[in-house]
Amino acid sequence: MGEQHTYRVIVRGTWDGLTDEARQRLLAEASDHGLTSMRFTEEGSLSYEPAPLKHFSMRYVVVSEAADGEEMAGALAEDRAETTLRGLGYGFRDLKCTVTDLDTMKINFKPASRR
Numbered sequence: 001m002g003e004q005h006t007y008r009v010i011v012r013g014t015w016d017g018l019t020d021e022a023r024q025r026l027l028a029e030a031s032d033h034g035l036t037s038m039r040f041t042e043e044g045s046l047s048y049e050p051a052p053l054k055h056f057s058m059r060y061v062v063v064s065e066a067a068d069g070e071e072m073a074g075a076l077a078e079d080r081a082e083t084t085l086r087g088l089g090y091g092f093r094d095l096k097c098t099v100t101d102l103d104t105m106k107i108n109f110k111p112a113s114r115r
Contacts, residue, residue: 005066005103008040009077011058012098017091018053026053026090044080056092058084070099 018026026033030050039045040059048056060077074097085092 003066004063005073005101007062007064007070007073007077008100008102009060009062009073010098011044011060011077011081011095012055013057013081013085013092013095014055015048015053015091016093019089019091022088022090023053026050044077044084046084066103070101073101074099 015026026048027050030048033047034049035047037045038047038057038059040061042061044058044060046056046058058077058081060080062073062076064073064076077099078095078097081095082092
């Protein structure tokens with residue numbers, strides 16, 4: 001097994017073909033899926049705005065082989081999102097993802113004198 005990297009992946013999409021029941025459930029649970037719910041987790045965290053109920057995002061932590069790169073991490077997260085959304089009975093389309101490799105990310109620390 002090669003070197004593992006940890007990725008943060010944001011999967012964005014558009015609600016599509018929601019049933020009345022799914023729409024009502026999303027609106028009823030909207031307060032649980034707002035800005036304060038945005039966390040990167042293995043199982044993913046769903047966030048969306050209720051008005052208009054159009055777009056959503058899901059945040060994932062993906063650990064995979066460094067050699068497979070960001071593309072594989074994105075594909076894994078999209079697969080998780082599709083599985084979760086289908087399992088909940090939510091219609092969606094146009095999934096796109098943004099991937100950040102936490103192991104190669106550069107952190108710029110400010111010198112102590114500037115704090």
